[in-house]
Amino acid sequence: MIAQLRRIAGDDAVIEGAPAPYASDATQETLGLRGSARATVRPPDAERVRRVVAWCYDHDVPIVPRGGGTGFAGGAVPSEDAVVLSLERLDRFRELEPAAWRAHVEAGVSTATVTRRARESGLLFPPNPGAAEQSQIGGNVATNAGGPRAFKYGVTRRWVTGLEAVVAPGEVLRTGGAVRKDVTGYDLTGLLCGSEGTLGVVTSVWLRFVPLPERSAQVAGFYESAADGCAAIAAVFASGGQPAALEYVDAGALAATAAAFPAAVPAGARFLVLAEADGRDAEVASDAAELGEALAAGALLTHVATTRGDLDALARWREGVSGAVTGLLGAKVSDDVAVPVERLAEMLERADAIGARHGLRTCSWGHAGDGNLHVSFLLPPGDLPLRAAAMRASHELHAAAVELGGAISGEHGIGSVKRGELGLQLGDVGLRLHAAVKQALDPKGLFNPGKKQ
Secondary structure, X not given: OHHHHHHHHOHXXXXXXXXXXXXXXXXXXXXXXXXXXXXEEOOOOHHHHHHHHHHHHHOOOOEEEEOOOOOOOOOOOOOOOOEEEEOOOOOOEEEEEHHHOEEEEEOOOEHHHHHHHHHHOOEEOOOOOOOOOOOEHHHHHHHOOOOOOHHHHOOHHHHEEEEEEEEOOOXXXXXXXXXXXXXXXXXXXXXXXXXXXXXXXXXXXXXXXEEOOOEEEEEEEEEOOHHHHHHHHHHHHHHOOOOOXXXXXXXXXXXXXXHHOOOOOOOOOOEEEEEEEEEOHHHHHHHHHHHHHHHHOOOOEEEEEOOHHHHHHHHHHHHOHHHHHHHHHOEEEEEEEEOOHXXXXXXXXXXXXXXXHOOOEEEEEEEHHHOEEEEEEXXXXXXXXXHHHHHHXXXXXXXXXXXXXXXXXXXXXXXXXXXXXHHHHHHHHHHHHHHHHHHHHOOOOOXXXXXXX
């Protein structure tokens, strides 16, 4: 098999087995998930991706597509009989057309590179799901990644006008392209966005951009309770101001990070709401004033950041929340659910109660405007009984989110971590249709088996 794959993809493109960087994804940090594979293949171009897929499909070898490995759902963790198909060497811009606000990029281009190239042209690529230097566009598309600015700008799918993918049994599918409107046939582009590599392998993507906002501002509000903070979030919706992002940090996460916050945190603060406005100068001034007024009601203190230095400091602080929370006990099991925003306060109460029932310290932060909670159950490293308790708590968390009209994942996806739980949300009819789509596009079940189920 190794010899045949080397003839197909090139001698330097094939590694026997799955070296450590290819055997896990970001779930290694929290769940210790690690797999193995018969081979790791790193094709240098889309044609050799096609050849590898064709060979695997002909020989009944499972295929695990891989981007930057920054996912938190175990979607890139391989099974022992599979071939890991890494897209890292597909790292070229096929086209960059600033005057038309678009680009055609290969799947292995990093999120940071796309963002940087767009910015250099005076444009904005809004999706910013995190780990920008490591995450890759193909993976962002495969998981339909979100991020803080999804409140205003939407998730990755909104910025994809077409894609190229290799589908069973080794054929190239091209959907959409440079065209900005297309209602021809079924939405195959949308079907592949968020499919987590279970329906095919994305090799390139048409992306659209928008003009870069002239400036931005952020307003932080500190509150005595989650109830006060959630009331302020409701006030933001009623204010008429348009946040680009609307975030929250609960008491546990705020306590872990208060010392690093780039301004004084008032005594008694147990909830933080952070709202960002962006756009033209006059628009930002108006929106920031309305956001500040909405957040001031019931707040212990509000803090406004308008200079580049202050905004960068807030961004660094926000990026450090996860690490600071991990440091409280040394490890955590993280989860991601979403509920209607008006049920956010209730979901926060449910999360704390679920953790307490399982003897777990719990905290959360996330995208308040989208009702998207990132809940962490804290535990010491290597404590397997507590990790098992955290997994049981996560299952209860998913059921609670669905009961409140929400989703078992807002942006991280299903992968293998939430395997078997789709039925909580989709029901019998949804599960049947889900399976029918998989069967139609992947009749042998070889694309990322065991994921998104």
